[in-house]
Amino acid sequence: MQRRKFLKGAALAGAGSIGVAASFPMPAVAQSQPEIRWRMASSFPKSLDTIYGAGEVVANRVNAATGGKFQIRVFAGGEIVPGLQVLDAVQAGTVECGHTANYYYVGKDPTFAFDTAIPFGLNARQQNAWMHHGGGRALMNEFFKDYNCHAIPAGNTGAQMGGWFRKEIKTTDDLNGLKFRIGGFAGQVLTKLGVVPQQIAGGDIYPALEKGTIDAAEWVGPYDDEKLGFNKVAKYYYYPGWWEGGPQLSVMVNIEQWNKLPKEYQAILEAACADANVWMVAKYDAQNPAALRKLIAGGTQLRAFPRPVMEACFNAAVELYDDTSAKNPKFKKVFDNWVKFRDEQVSWFRVSENTFDNFMIAASQKKRAAPAKKG
Numbered sequence: 001m002q003r004r005k006f007l008k009g010a011a012l013a014g015a016g017s018i019g020v021a022a023s024f025p026m027p028a029v030a031q032s033q034p035e036i037r038w039r040m041a042s043s044f045p046k047s048l049d050t051i052y053g054a055g056e057v058v059a060n061r062v063n064a065a066t067g068g069k070f071q072i073r074v075f076a077g078g079e080i081v082p083g084l085q086v087l088d089a090v091q092a093g094t095v096e097c098g099h100t101a102n103y104y105y106v107g108k109d110p111t112f113a114f115d116t117a118i119p120f121g122l123n124a125r126q127q128n129a130w131m132h133h134g135g136g137r138a139l140m141n142e143f144f145k146d147y148n149c150h151a152i153p154a155g156n157t158g159a160q161m162g163g164w165f166r167k168e169i170k171t172t173d174d175l176n177g178l179k180f181r182i183g184g185f186a187g188q189v190l191t192k193l194g195v196v197p198q199q200i201a202g203g204d205i206y207p208a209l210e211k212g213t214i215d216a217a218e219w220v221g222p223y224d225d226e227k228l229g230f231n232k233v234a235k236y237y238y239y240p241g242w243w244e245g246g247p248q249l250s251v252m253v254n255i256e257q258w259n260k261l262p263k264e265y266q267a268i269l270e271a272a273c274a275d276a277n278v279w280m281v282a283k284y285d286a287q288n289p290a291a292l293r294k295l296i297a298g299g300t301q302l303r304a305f306p307r308p309v310m311e312a313c314f315n316a317a318v319e320l321y322d323d324t325s326a327k328n329p330k331f332k333k334v335f336d337n338w339v340k341f342r343d344e345q346v347s348w349f350r351v352s353e354n355t356f357d358n359f360m361i362a363a364s365q366k367k368r369a370a371p372a373k374k375g
Contacts, residue, residue: 031067033262038072038096040251043083043104045203046076048224050283051249054155054276055099058251061272062265070265072097083201087252091148096257099154101249103184104199108147110324111331113185114338115140115151117247119317121338124156124246124281126345131248134341139334150258154273155249155280160241161225162305163218164209164234169305172312181205181217185320186243192316202228209233222291223284237300242313249280 040059044052052074059072075095077083086098087105103116114136122130130136131153144151163182169175176194180187187197198214208214210233217234218241219225231237251273258266296302305313321339325332 033066033069033264036070036261036265038070038257039080040072040074041077041080041086041089041095041098042074043077043086043098043100043201045078045083047227048202050280050287051155051157051202051220051224052076053283054249054280055251057276057279058099058154058269058272061275062268065268065272066265070268074099077201077203083203084199087147087149090252090254093148093254093256095254097251097253099249099251101183101247102151102252103247106185106188107199109143109330110185110188110328111143111334114334115144115248115250116184117244118185118321118338119189119243120245120314122246122342122345123349124158124248126342126349127156127246127248128153128277129345130338130341135337136341139337143330143334144252145255148255150253150255151250152253152270152273153248154251154276156277157220157244157247157249158281158284159246160244161218161221162238162241163216164225164230165216165236165238166234167215168236168303169238169309171306172309175309178216179214181208181214182243183218184243184247189243189313189317189320192320193312206230206233221284221288222295223287226291226295231295231298231300235299235301236303237295238303238305240305242305242310248277251276 040055042052042055044055046052055074059074062070062072077086080095081089083100084104086100087102087108089095090098101116103113103118105112117127121127127136131140137151137153140151163180167174172193175190177196178194179196179198180190181198181200182190182195183199187195187199190197198208200208200214200217202219205214205217205219206228209217209230217230219228219230225231225237251269253269261269292302321335325335
């Protein structure tokens with residue numbers, strides 16, 4: 001009897017991370033729980049199987065772990081609300097939850113950006129570290145209460161690309177007057193350098209770039225960018241996306257709906273989001289190399305942002321953070337915690353991670369360049 005109880009408990013615990021509950025009878029904990037049906041509004045189109053797909057990962061894990069008692073149906077951007085209005089829909093209770101990038105909502109308050117990414121910030125691992133062990137989740141959910149929401153990390157793209165440009169960027173002068181589709185707080189940084197930022201949902205970027213409504217656009221990276229066809233309307237592909245070193249996606253839950261969930265369902269939803277967080281960055285890491293090779297083979301011109309441009313952007317970001325902290329107490333409260341954590345992470349990664357990565361880059365290049373030995 002004790003052994004059977006243990007096995008049932010173990011099956012449920014693993015369901016949130018690897019979905020094993022789908023092969024078992026309904027978990028015992030779910031048998032006495034209510035049936036719940038939620039809708040999740042995504043900010044992303046279905047064609048992007050990774051950034052949109054993370055929402056489906058969450059829904060499928062929750063369904064499997066509860067034996068179908070708790071079901072979440074995912075809707076792509078535009079099916080219920082436009083992609084940039086997911087937060088509003090969750091806040092108002094139009095939907096129970098949403099999957100989005102919270103830096104889309106910096107127009108309401110720049111503090112939203114910390115939940116996704118801010119310029120010259122954290123990479124994916126560092127973002128997870130800050131969220132789970134640096135006080136990030138507590139700080140952000142304290143902030144989100146004002147918007148009737150509870151947030152759960154549920155995806156990360158890893159470091160993004162700098163975007164697609166019709167002309168080369170050689171100096172900061174080339175940024176002046178540039179109409180650039182860019183999300184989050186980075187637009188305010190680039191405004192200081194003369195850029196005219198445009199906030200456009202993912203599914204609407206291509207026609208804007210094709211028609212010349214915008215001069216440049218950034219999205220995620222090679223895997224998604226190739227799917228969206230940006231290489232067909234812009235020649236130059238820049239890196240790195242210094243504004244998105246490790247941008248996080250979140251499941252935003254209407255706080256009243258969150259509080260009504262049984263504790264077991266809350267735990268299952270948290271576990272499902274954690275699985276999606278790992279799943280997304282792993283899939284992008286796996287798919288981006290081949291996609292980049294394909295783009296380059298098709299004529300894409302890969303370019304690094306010149307160092308003077310990067311330095312000018314960094315200085316503009318520091319100035320913006322100082323200005324915003326002086327005006328916005330909510331931003332300052334999060335920023336003071338965040339910047340201390342970032343600086344410590346950079347110091348640590350410099351010791352081992354970056355040394356290893358830089359060696360491997362050099363060693364791999366040397367190996368590729370070496371002539372093959374004749375047998």
